[in-house]
Amino acid sequence: FLLDPGIAYPVLAGYPWDSGDQEYVLVNNKCQCVTVTSKFVPSKENPDEEILERNIRILVPLKARENISDPMSPLRTTFVYRMTELCKKCDPVEIELDGEIYQAQQSTSCNEPETCYTYNRDKCYTTTFPFVYRGETKNVQAVLTPASCYAS
Numbered sequence: 001f002l003l004d005p006g007i008a009y010p011v012l013a014g015y016p017w018d019s020g021d022q023e024y025v026l027v028n029n030k031c032q033c034v035t036v037t038s039k040f041v042p043s044k045e046n047p048d049e050e051i052l053e054r055n056i057r058i059l060v061p062l063k064a065r066e067n068i069s070d071p072m073s074p075l076r077t078t079f080v081y082r083m084t085e086l087c088k089k090c091d092p093v094e095i096e097l098d099g100e101i102y103q104a105q106q107s108t109s110c111n112e113p114e115t116c117y118t119y120n121r122d123k124c125y126t127t128t129f130p131f132v133y134r135g136e137t138k139n140v141q142a143v144l145t146p147a148s149c150y151a152s
Contacts, residue, residue, distance in 0.1 A: 023055075027086045031116040031123075032079075033059040034086055061118045068116055069127045069144060079117060085109070124149035 027036035035057040040050040060079060067073040088107035095104050119125055125144040130137050143149045 026054075029086050031114055031118070031120040032081065032086065033061060033118055034081060036083075036086065064117045068119060069125050071127070076117065080115075085114075119145050122148055 023037045023039040025035060025037050027034060029035075037055045037057070038052055041053045043049040043051045058079075058081065064076040064079075065071065065073045066076050088109060090105055090107055090110035092103040092105055094101050096102075123145070126141050126149070127144055128139050128141050131140040
């Protein structure tokens with residue numbers, strides 16, 4: 001596993017991991033199976049101080065394919081995790097500058113495709129496969145994630 005080296009990462013607003021917990025979820029990337037949480041804990045050197053503890057949880061899908069939409073592609077052997085990509089926020093937000101409202105993105109790399117190691121259950125995935133019927137072969141499209149492809 002590779003994490004980008006660096007000393008400082010942006011402090012992001014999160015949401016509580018559990019209703020009674022003081023641990024906050026900063027990143028919950030279902031596409032790459034990564035959850036990043038943080039919480040304040042007593043310092044070991046000085047129990048009167050609190051330090052920010054960050055926990056990074058990575059679930060590695062053992063049977064992940066290089067191309068998740070192609071069940072015949074080779075098994076993935078390399079998984080790369082970059083905090084800058086995991087923490088990017090691509091949903092536009094409204095900001096006010098000099099009395100005017102502007103739309104802004106909090107990341108500059110939102111147009112680049114995201115590498116997924118497993119299916120993002122919020123996204124529809126399909127694949128094409130050869131289907132033989134009465135001696136005739138047709139390429140048929142099949143849904144890989146039905147729950148996200150068809151409306152309830």
